Amino acid sequence: MSTTQATTTPIQTTQIAIIGSGFGGLAMAIRLIQANVHDFIILEKANDVGGTWRENQYPGAACDVQSHMYSLSFAPKLNWSKRYAEAPEIFNYIQDLVHKFNLNQYIQFNQEVIATQYDEQNLNWHLTLKNGQKIDAQFVIFASGPLHVPQIPHIKGIEKFKGEVFHSSHWNHQYNLNDKKVASIGTGGSAIQYIPEIAPKVGQLYVFQRTAAWVIPRDERAYNVLDKNLFSRFDWFRKLHRARLYWSNESRVVPIVKPQIMKYGQKLAEAFIKYQVKDKMTAQKLIPDFVMGCKRILISNKYFPTFNRENVELITDGIVELTENSIISKDGQERPIDCLIYGTGFITDPRIYLKSFDCFGENGLELKQAWKDGAESYLGISTKGFPNLFQLLGPNTVLGHNSVIFMIESQVNYILQLIQMVNKTQVQAIAVKPEIQEQFNQAVQNKLKGTVWQSGCVSWYQQDGGKNFSLWPTYTWKYWLKTRKANPADYRLLGSHQGSNKKSKVA
Numbered sequence: 001m002s003t004t005q006a007t008t009t010p011i012q013t014t015q016i017a018i019i020g021s022g023f024g025g026l027a028m029a030i031r032l033i034q035a036n037v038h039d040f041i042i043l044e045k046a047n048d049v050g051g052t053w054r055e056n057q058y059p060g061a062a063c064d065v066q067s068h069m070y071s072l073s074f075a076p077k078l079n080w081s082k083r084y085a086e087a088p089e090i091f092n093y094i095q096d097l098v099h100k101f102n103l104n105q106y107i108q109f110n111q112e113v114i115a116t117q118y119d120e121q122n123l124n125w126h127l128t129l130k131n132g133q134k135i136d137a138q139f140v141i142f143a144s145g146p147l148h149v150p151q152i153p154h155i156k157g158i159e160k161f162k163g164e165v166f167h168s169s170h171w172n173h174q175y176n177l178n179d180k181k182v183a184s185i186g187t188g189g190s191a192i193q194y195i196p197e198i199a200p201k202v203g204q205l206y207v208f209q210r211t212a213a214w215v216i217p218r219d220e221r222a223y224n225v226l227d228k229n230l231f232s233r234f235d236w237f238r239k240l241h242r243a244r245l246y247w248s249n250e251s252r253v254v255p256i257v258k259p260q261i262m263k264y265g266q267k268l269a270e271a272f273i274k275y276q277v278k279d280k281m282t283a284q285k286l287i288p289d290f291v292m293g294c295k296r297i298l299i300s301n302k303y304f305p306t307f308n309r310e311n312v313e314l315i316t317d318g319i320v321e322l323t324e325n326s327i328i329s330k331d332g333q334e335r336p337i338d339c340l341i342y343g344t345g346f347i348t349d350p351r352i353y354l355k356s357f358d359c360f361g362e363n364g365l366e367l368k369q370a371w372k373d374g375a376e377s378y379l380g381i382s383t384k385g386f387p388n389l390f391q392l393l394g395p396n397t398v399l400g401h402n403s404v405i406f407m408i409e410s411q412v413n414y415i416l417q418l419i420q421m422v423n424k425t426q427v428q429a430i431a432v433k434p435e436i437q438e439q440f441n442q443a444v445q446n447k448l449k450g451t452v453w454q455s456g457c458v459s460w461y462q463q464d465g466g467k468n469f470s471l472w473p474t475y476t477w478k479y480w481l482k483t484r485k486a487n488p489a490d491y492r493l494l495g496s497h498q499g500s501n502k503k504s505k506v507a
Helices: 023-034 087-100 191-198 225-233 235-250 253-257 259-276 280-285 304-308 404-424 434-448 476-483
Strands: 002-005 010-019 040-043 113-119 124-129 134-142 164-167 181-185 204-208 312-315 319-322 326-329 334-336 339-342 358-360 389-391 429-432 491-494
Touching (some): 023 040, 023 087, 023 404, 040 134, 181 191, 181 334, 191 304, 225 235, 304 312, 389 404, 404 491, 429 434
Parallel strands (some): 010 040, 134 389, 164 339, 181 204
Antiparallel strands (some): 124 134, 319 326, 326 334, 429 491
């Protein structure tokens, strides 16, 4: 890295700028280091690494993917405490990655990127940070992930409410919930985890449910000392365990692509609800009216029994408004509350969550405009008209059945190949061909037809109009095959190496 002096503002230059220091950004950095590439920076808008696991530290926060699958294969953790890790342990693992690979020397904290612009003459990117700093980079990698902008519904009267208000991703740990009257809005992945944790503490908990969620049992078993010793001493044993988890998860694709099979599992899930919830009317309200899997399937052993508590009330009537110290539902009931918690998830449509971020590619095309009809990229990595710009967990590469870490690793290795391709062919930029991107996305949308995700419900997987822009529609091993080896014929190679001021090449 180096710094050159512009007319007024110093401009930092780097070969690769990674935006975000969650799992994706750190995985990309580690693979670059392993490839002997060191001319890169990681730009992080917060004051610490971790992304989702830095933000989401609410009570009960945990992963719904098995611990050994929710870790990097090339930087494994050998001593996970239990089958499904909780947020603090995952966050500590991320911190350990930073320490082990000495990543702090590459990370610039409190550096929020607000704009990127492609320079068609110099074939590089100009980045503008919120503090006014400028950075020039040959390659830009979006690693900010799709789940980082909270979804905050507008409730009439919210400005009048005098109690405490926070979103689950910005949990106020200083606020004492003991004996308080609390309203929780939403019954998604975060809510079903924190609701059982706070219920024993609060005086009264009102759970406002717009749509019931399918929730299945969770494997809470801990790894014993023998397990951990075997993982530590015999890497083949750890790999075998990980492989078993992987293929077990992959088998879940079958009922996803054949919803008629999913209905058998749905019957078991319905019986699970009725078994755990004593009050029949409450149990009925907790049974979803859509095919299991159409929305995200959640896992918990604690959520449903929470509704057996006398201080917990499930409310399915919508919210009309808030007063200074109460919440009013559509049935006319007014319930006094001290605290309002949003368990309402995140904005997942990039056209919305990127509203304060401008990204201009070739011919001045802005990314949100390019995605006006829905986010589309090639392999969820490269977008036509945006050379040398890559994304991790981009459109249609999030999962509903297996670990996104597997997808991230596939993408990181593919991006590394693209960077190698640029250097080895002595060009300066690489851009996916429009027809290649269009063929890929047409194939993805065709594959989604007939799956449980398109069975009629409205979910965060979809944009307005019903198009699924989020999920990979089939087995992850098929995605691995597609990304295992980059095909030069899929790309336009731009510029020549002559005159380039690149400082290092990928080995």
